[in-house]
Amino acid sequence: MKEKAGYYIVKQDVLPEVFIKVVEAKRLLESEKVQTVQEAVELVGISRSSFYKYKDSVFPFFENSRGRTITISIQLEDQAGLLSHVLNVIASVGANILTIHQTIPVNKIANVTITMETNPMKDDIKELMDQLESIEGVLNVKIIARE
Template sequence: MKKKRQFYLVAEEILPEAMWKTVKVKEMMARGEVQTVNEAVQQVELSRSAFYKYRELVFVQHDIDADRLITLFLILEHRSGTLSTVLNSIANFGGNIITINQGVPMGEIAHITATIGIAQMNISVDDLLTQLLQFPGVRKAEVVGYS
């Protein structure tokens, strides 16, 4: 029977240098800064064997706020550009649109549900709602979920 893997959260300064550099290589690869493992390990001065030894064993504990999400419910008038204006506004405030669902418009009204990453937003959620409600064609904007 395979033993269940146990994880520990430790401060960066107590990690051996090879583990710390392995994390850096993984981050460089994820961001597309390098094309190959060889290129990445050379830049951080880590052996390939050390990288392959630790790559499946060390991970970064991201900031807890990095994954903060809200779910918005919007009622919009069904006219050209309204949804686009709302989405561009959210993006301009630093929100990241994760999902968006729109029902078939009925009676010139469209119902939208959108999940938005808010960790990088430069305004509060309340201020975002206030701004959205000021756009022509936005009849309702409310938060229906947090995670």
């Protein structure tokens, strides 16, 4: 049984400084102000190992997450109907899917990237992430971009 990820909202001033710097490095990379991770970490003053250790776990909180476009990355077991189930969950919360990209399964695991508009959503993004993570056959769900 896989462990369910928990999410917390924590004020920035109580976070370890490395978390803030990881978020800043990610922002630099996303905005293309720097081209490499090395450039980003040098600018913010952390090591590459710190960046890679926390990059998939630390995200800025957007108070107004509705009305945004988000891109999520999902790893799925290669099972008939699983992607359809994922899409039905997304539709059930009212998100508007803009793009879907699925790789050919390797070692019976497919990577799927979905970009969606969140403004029509009934629930918040955390609820959607929790619902997706609870689906049998979903191995990993991450938000990889927000606009």
